[in-house]
Amino acid sequence: MNLSQLNEMQRKAVRTTEGPVLLLAGAGSGKTRVLTYRIAYLIESCGVDPWNILAITFTNKAAAEMRDRVDAAAGQQAGRVWVSTFHSACVRILRAYGSRIGYTSSFSIYDTDDQKACLREVCKRLEIDTKKLNEKTILREMSRAKDELMGPEEYAAAAGSDFRLKQIAGVYTEYENQLKKNNAMDFDDLICKTIELFSREPEVLESYQDRFRYIMVDEYQDTNTSQFRLISLLAGRYRNICVVGDDDQSIYRFRGANIYNILNFEKAYPGAAVIRLEQNYRSTQTILDAANAVIANNTERKPKKLWTENAKGDKVHLTVYADGRAEAGGVASQIQSLVRDGWTYNDIAILYRTNAQSRALEERFVVEGIPYRIFGGVNFYARREIKDVLAYLKAIDNPDDEQSVRRIINVPRRGIGDVTLDKISRYAAAGGSGLTFWAALKKAREIPGISARTAGKTEEFVSMMEFLADFASAHSVRDTVDMVVERSGYLIAAAENETKEEVESRKENLNELMTKAAAFDEENSPASLSGFLQEVSLVADIDQLDESAPTIAMMTLHSAKGLEFPCIFITGMEEGLFPSYMSIVSDDPKAVEEERRLCYVGITRAQKELFLSAAKCRMIRGETQYNKISRFLKEIPRELLALDDRSDSWDDPDLYERAAARQNRLAKQQEREEMTIGKRTGSRLLKLYGTPLKEPYHSSSVGVSFEKRLQDYRETQKPAASSRVKPEAAWTSGPAFGKDPSELTAFRKAADGPGYGTGDRVCHARFGEGTVKAVEDTPRDYMVTVDFDEAGTRKMMAGFAKLRKI
DNA sequence: GCCGCCAGTATTTTT
DNA sequence: TACTGGCGGC
Numbered sequence: 001m002n003l004s005q006l007n008e009m010q011r012k013a014v015r016t017t018e019g020p021v022l023l024l025a026g027a028g029s030g031k032t033r034v035l036t037y038r039i040a041y042l043i044e045s046c047g048v049d050p051w052n053i054l055a056i057t058f059t060n061k062a063a064a065e066m067r068d069r070v071d072a073a074a075g076q077q078a079g080r081v082w083v084s085t086f087h088s089a090c091v092r093i094l095r096a097y098g099s100r101i102g103y104t105s106s107f108s109i110y111d112t113d114d115q116k117a118c119l120r121e122v123c124k125r126l127e128i129d130t131k132k133l134n135e136k137t138i139l140r141e142m143s144r145a146k147d148e149l150m151g152p153e154e155y156a157a158a159a160g161s162d163f164r165l166k167q168i169a170g171v172y173t174e175y176e177n178q179l180k181k182n183n184a185m186d187f188d189d190l191i192c193k194t195i196e197l198f199s200r201e202p203e204v205l206e207s208y209q210d211r212f213r214y215i216m217v218d219e220y221q222d223t224n225t226s227q228f229r230l231i232s233l234l235a236g237r238y239r240n241i242c243v244v245g246d247d248d249q250s251i252y253r254f255r256g257a258n259i260y261n262i263l264n265f266e267k268a269y270p271g272a273a274v275i276r277l278e279q280n281y282r283s284t285q286t287i288l289d290a291a292n293a294v295i296a297n298n299t300e301r302k303p304k305k306l307w308t309e310n311a312k313g314d315k316v317h318l319t320v321y322a323d324g325r326a327e328a329g330g331v332a333s334q335i336q337s338l339v340r341d342g343w344t345y346n347d348i349a350i351l352y353r354t355n356a357q358s359r360a361l362e363e364r365f366v367v368e369g370i371p372y373r374i375f376g377g378v379n380f381y382a383r384r385e386i387k388d389v390l391a392y393l394k395a396i397d398n399p400d401d402e403q404s405v406r407r408i409i410n411v412p413r414r415g416i417g418d419v420t421l422d423k424i425s426r427y428a429a430a431g432g433s434g435l436t437f438w439a440a441l442k443k444a445r446e447i448p449g450i451s452a453r454t455a456g457k458t459e460e461f462v463s464m465m466e467f468l469a470d471f472a473s474a475h476s477v478r479d480t481v482d483m484v485v486e487r488s489g490y491l492i493a494a495a496e497n498e499t500k501e502e503v504e505s506r507k508e509n510l511n512e513l514m515t516k517a518a519a520f521d522e523e524n525s526p527a528s529l530s531g532f533l534q535e536v537s538l539v540a541d542i543d544q545l546d547e548s549a550p551t552i553a554m555m556t557l558h559s560a561k562g563l564e565f566p567c568i569f570i571t572g573m574e575e576g577l578f579p580s581y582m583s584i585v586s587d588d589p590k591a592v593e594e595e596r597r598l599c600y601v602g603i604t605r606a607q608k609e610l611f612l613s614a615a616k617c618r619m620i621r622g623e624t625q626y627n628k629i630s631r632f633l634k635e636i637p638r639e640l641l642a643l644d645d646r647s648d649s650w651d652d653p654d655l656y657e658r659a660a661a662r663q664n665r666l667a668k669q670q671e672r673e674e675m676t677i678g679k680r681t682g683s684r685l686l687k688l689y690g691t692p693l694k695e696p697y698h699s700s701s702v703g704v705s706f707e708k709r710l711q712d713y714r715e716t717q718k719p720a721a722s723s724r725v726k727p728e729a730a731w732t733s734g735p736a737f738g739k740d741p742s743e744l745t746a747f748r749k750a751a752d753g754p755g756y757g758t759g760d761r762v763c764h765a766r767f768g769e770g771t772v773k774a775v776e777d778t779p780r781d782y783m784v785t786v787d788f789d790e791a792g793t794r795k796m797m798a799g800f801a802k803l804r805k806i
Numbered sequence: 807g808c809c810g811c812c813a814g815t816a817t818t819t820t821t
Numbered sequence: 822t823a824c825t826g827g828c829g830g831c
Contacts, residue, residue, distance in 0.1 A: 057820090058820045058821075059820045059821080060820085060821085061820085062820080085820080085821070086820095086821075087820095087821045088821085109821090111821085112819090187821050188821090190821080191821095219820080222820075251818080252818085252819075252820075254817085254818065254819080255818085255819060255820090353817070353818070354817055354818070355817090355818085356816090356817090356822090356823095359822090376818095376819085410807095413807090413808080415807070415808095416807090417807045417808075418807085419807075420807090537821085538821055539821090556817090556818065556819090557818080558817095558818050558819065558820080559818095559819090559820085561820075562820085577817095580817050580818075581817080582817060582818090583817085583818095594818095595818090598818080619822080620816095620822090621815090621816060621822060621823085622822040622823085623822090
């Protein structure tokens with residue numbers, strides 16, 4: 001096989017196929033390329049059956065990219081290589097063998113919300129006061145325990161006599177029981193239940209060990225203990241395990257990633273080959289120098305130094321703004337000038353520490369007409385209507401899933417409230433592990449304390465669900481989704497209580513879900529509902545990044561890992577924001593190191609141009625904060641930086657410090673005054689640093705009040721009134737609607753029919769022209785069946801469809 | 807059982 | 822600022 005396109009180290013990595021290999025791949029060093037070549041090399045030059053190769057990534061996106069590249073490099077055979085994320089690999093194994101540890105193949109997967117809901121139930125049952133023992137703490141502890149492969153018994157044993165820990169152990173035990181009863185697993189379970197399966201059923205493990213003779217793991221620095229264990233188990237027989245990672249890019253320790261997996265790989269696998277990829281092909285020399293300079297301040301890392309043969313390139317652009325609003329404006333104008341220079345919008349990405357920072361930028365971009373897309377924030381699958389409909393589907397597919405049944409039993413309102421649900425829940429719990437919530441629900445009439453009237457309602461619900469389950473067993477996933485929406489009356493109820501826009505956006509999202517269902521139907525035959533739900537549960541927003549869209553990309557620094565763009569902006573480089581307040585005040589001095597790695601990840605996303613910015617003050621959570629510039633900026637050698645002329649009074653490099661000192665004196669004085677009159681002083685942050693900048697820079701002086709000057713200043717900065725468009729408007733592109741009830745009248749059912757009848761030709765905004773096949777009279781609206789010329793036959797509510805007779 | 811108000815709370819989050 | 826959950830009134 002021709003490896004001439006690779007450098008020496010890369011070739012070595014490709015050719016070292018046998019035994020354990022640790023590949024330390026710096027940012028932009030072509031690790032995906034190496035992995036792809038390695039797979040192709042194994043197949044072509046070593047005669048390995050692709051069936052025997054497993055490549056594990058963390059994100060679906062990375063898996064898809066790897067899939068494409070392997071397909072391209074290794075030809076027809078490549079399809080048989082198993083390329084997958086940790087979680088979807090486990091789902092696949094558990095679907096096949098989960099019955100051995102007591103799950104059916106249609107087990108539900110619980111996301112954080114489901115987990116929380118379930119936990120709340122458990123706490124209620126155990127009469128645990130969640131004010132004293134906070135839910136988040138419990139979730140964090142349980143997740144940590146699972147990451148470390150501690151079951152409830154081990155956890156209880158380790159708790160010893162500590163009251164809180166013992167309490168948590170009790171909750172953990174009960175939570176596990178509940179999930180088991182629900183035939184459900186949370187994300188952590190997917191990994192540990194697979195391990196449990198392997199240890200309980202050695203022949204299952206052996207069959208996989210035998211299959212996966214060559215295993216590769218990407219982003220190894222982010223694996224946690226259980227993932228490491230899983231991989232070790234799989235590699236147990238052949239020990240051909242190649243892990244690829246960069247300890248400098250470990251940014252998920254807060255979620256349990258265990259950096260020692262990479263730092264101690266050589267101990268776990270004595271004799272492992274260690275290969276370093278240090279040549280960077282991505283960034284300019286200058287950008288790389290900046291990144292190296294920053295990361296050099298960390299102590300806990302494997303020593304390495306990235307180098308490049310790339311051109312020196314432009315200096316790193318640094319701009320310091322007066323406030324967050326000015327920053328948004330400055331970034332916008334920098335983007336416009338990049339576009340004038342010939343870059344396209346999709347060459348550009350903006351990275352920030354917290355999702356909340358996207359707001360200010362967004363508002364500005366709407367005004368300036370800069371097309372943008374935001375990744376992260378609310379995941380598509382986390383949107384309410386999507387979660388609701390998915391809960392219907394889960395409940396249909398796996399009625400034992402109490403969480404999903406509870407979620408939708410009263411959505412839309414069916415007069416089955418919490419009190420009834422609690423009675424059922426208690427009855428089920430009293431009936432032992434054999435009696436699930438669903439089984440109890442079916443017997444509601446026998447439960448003491450539930451009235452005949454209420455029982456009638458639950459029976460109606462049960463029969464609806466049974467109908468839907470029947471329907472699902474005989475129809476495609478797409479049609480099932482359609483039927484669920486219709487039969488549940490979901491949208492009809494939404495239309496009554498919500499604004500036009502809200503309903504429109506819900507409809508749009510549901511259409512999107514149907515598109516995804518249809519795609520799933522096409523790709524899988526037979527397409528099972530369980531399969532669809534399990535796939536959908538493992539999808540994150542960043543997976544949908546569409547590189548071809550002519551928009552700038554906006555995302556958190558975390559989401560940017562693994563991506564690259566010619567032009568990168570990192571905004572909000574201020575102490576307290578980045579590095580975050582939490583990391584600064586943390587008892588763990590290493591917390592800032594994780595932030596620094598995050599900074600390193602951010603900088604190394606850039607290929608050609610890097611723009612860094614800070615604002616002297618910004619609104620955070622409705623409160624204006626004055627922060628110092630980030631220590632990370634100071635770690636970049638001055639000669640690599642070019643101060644942008646948009647900067648707010650930065651003619652002298654030390655000005656900021658001197659100004660800060662002056663402000664500090666003023667602030668302290670003010671603080672003393674305030675203390676004497678007993679007023680609350682500054683935010684916690686200000687106290688922490690003792691250097692509050694109480695006023696904007698060039699406000700010279702005495703006389704006019706700070707507030708007044710700040711206000712004047714804001715007035716001059718304020719863009720046209722139209723900038724105050726709500727961000728959502730950017731998505732829906734249309735005038736914003738208020739909650740004026742008259743706007744809902746459009747949805748009220750017309751008394752004399754929808755204005756068209758069977759056989760009429762009609763036009764729909766999205767689906768085009770079609771012929772009306774049927775008009776059905778339902779209590780709230782007319783249900784119209786239209787055979788569209790292009791889009792096929794669809795059933796819709798007349799009130800929403802807004803069909804025009806032609 | 808439902809609805810609305812108020813108070814508390816707020817990093818990052820591949821799955 | 823913006824969302825969520827808990828609680829009290831109907």
